[in-house]
Amino acid sequence: MTTMTQNQTMRDNSWLLTELPESVIEHDAARMPKWLADIRRSAFRQFTADGLPSAKQEKWRQINLRPIRETAFGLPADGATDVSEAEVVGHSLPFVDAVRLVFVNGRYAAELSDARAMPSGVTVQTIREALKSESTILETHLTKYVNADDDPFVSLNTALLDDGVVVHIEKNITCDTPIYLLCITTAADGPIITHPRNLIIAEDGAQATIVEDYVGTDGEVYLTNAVTELVVGEDAHLHHYLLERESDAAFNVSTLTAYHKTSSTLSSHTVLLGGALVRNNVNPIIDGEHCHSLLNGLYIGRGKQHIDNLMRVEHRKPNCESRQFYKGILTDESRGVFAGRIIVSRDAQKIDAVQSNQSLLLSEAARANSMPQLEIYADDVKCTHGATIGELDEEALFYLESRGLAEPQAKAMLVHAFAGESLERMNLPVVQEALLQMLTQRLPFTSAANV
Amino acid sequence: MTTPILEIRNLHAGIEGMDIIKGIDLTINAGEVHSIMGPNGSGKSTLAQILAGRDAYEISEGEVLYNGKDLLDMDPNVRACEGVFMAFQYPVEIPGVKMTQFLKAAVNSIREHHGKEALDAVELMGLFKEKAKLLDLPNDLMKRAVNEGFSGGEKKRAEIFQMAVLDPTFCVLDETDSGLDIDALRTVAEGVNTMRNDKRGFLVITHYQRLLDYIVPDHVHVMVDGKIVRSGGKELALELEDKGYSWVDEKLAGAAG
Numbered sequence: 087m088t089t090m091t092q093n094q095t096m097r098d099n100s101w102l103l104t105e106l107p108e109s110v111i112e113h114d115a116a117r118m119p120k121w122l123a124d125i126r127r128s129a130f131r132q133f134t135a136d137g138l139p140s141a142k143q144e145k146w147r148q149i150n151l152r153p154i155r156e157t158a159f160g161l162p163a164d165g166a167t168d169v170s171e172a173e174v175v176g177h178s179l180p181f182v183d184a185v186r187l188v189f190v191n192g193r194y195a196a197e198l199s200d201a202r203a204m205p206s207g208v209t210v211q212t213i214r215e216a217l218k219s220e221s222t223i224l225e226t227h228l229t230k231y232v233n234a235d236d237d238p239f240v241s242l243n244t245a246l247l248d249d250g251v252v253v254h255i256e257k258n259i260t261c262d263t264p265i266y267l268l269c270i271t272t273a274a275d276g277p278i279i280t281h282p283r284n285l286i287i288a289e290d291g292a293q294a295t296i297v298e299d300y301v302g303t304d305g306e307v308y309l310t311n312a313v314t315e316l317v318v319g320e321d322a323h324l325h326h327y328l329l330e331r332e333s334d335a336a337f338n339v340s341t342l343t344a345y346h347k348t349s350s351t352l353s354s355h356t357v358l359l360g361g362a363l364v365r366n367n368v369n370p371i372i373d374g375e376h377c378h379s380l381l382n383g384l385y386i387g388r389g390k391q392h393i394d395n396l397m398r399v400e401h402r403k404p405n406c407e408s409r410q411f412y413k414g415i416l417t418d419e420s421r422g423v424f425a426g427r428i429i430v431s432r433d434a435q436k437i438d439a440v441q442s443n444q445s446l447l448l449s450e451a452a453r454a455n456s457m458p459q460l461e462i463y464a465d466d467v468k469c470t471h472g473a474t475i476g477e478l479d480e481e482a483l484f485y486l487e488s489r490g491l492a493e494p495q496a497k498a499m500l501v502h503a504f505a506g507e508s509l510e511r512m513n514l515p516v517v518q519e520a521l522l523q524m525l526t527q528r529l530p531f532t533s534a535a536n537v
Numbered sequence: 538m539t540t541p542i543l544e545i546r547n548l549h550a551g552i553e554g555m556d557i558i559k560g561i562d563l564t565i566n567a568g569e570v571h572s573i574m575g576p577n578g579s580g581k582s583t584l585a586q587i588l589a590g591r592d593a594y595e596i597s598e599g600e601v602l603y604n605g606k607d608l609l610d611m612d613p614n615v616r617a618c619e620g621v622f623m624a625f626q627y628p629v630e631i632p633g634v635k636m637t638q639f640l641k642a643a644v645n646s647i648r649e650h651h652g653k654e655a656l657d658a659v660e661l662m663g664l665f666k667e668k669a670k671l672l673d674l675p676n677d678l679m680k681r682a683v684n685e686g687f688s689g690g691e692k693k694r695a696e697i698f699q700m701a702v703l704d705p706t707f708c709v710l711d712e713t714d715s716g717l718d719i720d721a722l723r724t725v726a727e728g729v730n731t732m733r734n735d736k737r738g739f740l741v742i743t744h745y746q747r748l749l750d751y752i753v754p755d756h757v758h759v760m761v762d763g764k765i766v767r768s769g770g771k772e773l774a775l776e777l778e779d780k781g782y783s784w785v786d787e788k789l790a791g792a793a794g
Binding site for chain 2: 502
């Protein structure tokens with residue numbers, strides 16, 4: 087379908103992340119508008135100045151980035167993919183009514199996507215399409231919300247952003263059709279790094295559901311470095327789902343920034359299942375009154391997985407609510423980290439912020455860390471935080487066993503119950519049911535038990 | 538001679554090096570209701586927990602035979618599958634596990650153990666409905682998480698409801714009467730009484746005689762300091778009620794002196 091291009095030849099050479107040739111940035115600049123080329127150059131300068139984060143930086147203290155630092159990643163080549171329709175179906179969540187945009191190795195794959203007609207008032211484009219169109223949305227919004235401070239991964243994403251989706255929901259439009267982004271990373275000549283970049287704008291009174299799903303070929307080493315910026319207009323409601331089920335050898339760093347206008351609602355649901363090293367950044371910026379921000383998360387670690395969650399909830403205006411509910415289930419030698427920062431500005435009075443992180447340890451060697459961080463500059467606020475780290479409840483286990491359930495089945499039931507709370511907060515049955523099945527496959531005890 | 542349902546022989550048990558059960562012998566035959574009464578701390582609930590399979594307790598001596606088989610050698614779920622049921626003194630709240638889901642798993646585990654086919658959802662709902670009626674349980678209870686947010690009375694009724702659903706051979710009721718008002722007590726007792734038959738055995742553990750007005754036992758045992766100090770018919774319960782546990786203690790002291 088595509089012939090070998092000069093571009094591809096160049097990119098076949100592996101490069102070290104820390105020695106990214108500036109020529110790639112300059113090469114791409116030729117086919118981009120100046121404003122974007124400038125943004126990329128500036129972000130690249132930032133990235134080269136910062137380098138990969140060190141463990142001395144507070145935001146990165148709990149995560150060992152050595153495996154990423156020591157891997158020679160290459161950029162994916164442009165061109166045809168060898169992913170079949172059947173593989174896409176195999177990976178895909180079984181939506182019947184969703185718009186499905188498939189990205190393979192960071193590039194939009196039109197032939198594998200199902201971009202059915204959207205309701206009027208809803209525009210779904212790839213970044214590359216949007217750049218060719220008259221739309222000024224990208225120029226107006228891209229990079230305006232995400233915070234690159236102390237986060238070279240964000241700078242790197244911006245420096246190399248090249249594809250992803252731009253969704254625009256016009257004023258007072260309710261988009262009932264879920265917008266499903268399936269990002270597949272397949273085997274390449276060597277480890278590759280992709281930089282998915284998404285921009286979702288819900289104008290005032292608009293509603294939509296976005297599902298980002300990251301999958302990969304089993305056993306492959308690669309790095310997905312994704313950034314999504316959401317703008318939730320006045321009275322708008324965005325439902326955002328992030329499903330991370332990468333290859334167990336892969337790395338995933340994702341950053342979700344949501345900018346809230348007055349009376350807006352964000353429901354963010356994050357489920358982290360795959361990946362050797364996973365970093366999940368969620369950053370609502372609540373810049374209007376009467377907003378509600380829900381961060382609902384579930385992470386399941388096994389083997390030697392390290393799953394690291396960094397929440398940064400910024401309350402800039404009064405009379406808002408935020409809810410962080412993150413649950414971790416950790417087994418084998420896995421490690422789960424949750425750092426939740428709530429920042430309440432001086433004028434943001436009457437804030438009601440709740441943060442809860444519960445970890446369930448299913449093995450001796452599994453570890454969990456929980457770090458609430460409150461920065462409160464207003465004097466009339468309600469901020470509560472709680473963290474629990476524990477094993478399965480012995481009393482409950484005995485109760486179930488004493489009614490005839492074998493130990494593995496009883497344990498499975500309790501583990502499912504623990505995870506179930508996170509699933510119940512979601513409102514997409516397709517996602518809930520698919521997750522339930524994935525949990526049954528992944529969690530210890532559960533595969534054998536009929537729960 | 539038929540094999541008793543339960544035979545406890547010279548049982549000694551404790552926890553963390555502390556002796557609690559100090560030599561108990563007790564035989565319960567099919568069709569019999571036995572009651573163990575005793576003051577707080579006498580070891581009644583420990584005995585119930587040991588029979589149900591709680592592994593926190595160390596058995597230092599003696600044995601327990603259930604239908605002639607070594608009960609102490611069985612895992613708790615195997616005991617349940619073989620027909621042992623304990624109604625908990627403090628039923629555990631299990632958030633996130635629905636009552637129906639839990640009972641479905643329990644019923645079908647037990648059926649599977651006996652080589653029977655699993656009941657489907659319709660058959661199960663029919664069974665639950667029938668037994669719930671018996672215990673006068675509110676309809677929504679089945680849709681809720683196991684024991685979560687149940688009132689004290691609802692928890693105890695739900696235990697007897699589970700007992701009715703699981704259809705055990707040997708039932709231990711561990712202070713099922715505690716925290717119940719008279720109406721709830723009557724409902725629970727009626728539930729138990731409808732299950733009395735010549736194949737089943739009951740061990741009713743209680744601190745108060747009141748429950749035994751409604752569940753009339755064939756045999757009453759008084760347990761003090763880990764031992765059964767007196768056994769008799771149902772009139773023993775009345776005597777205890779009349780004279781209090783100090784009466785037993787005095788008699789013991791008298792016997793010793």
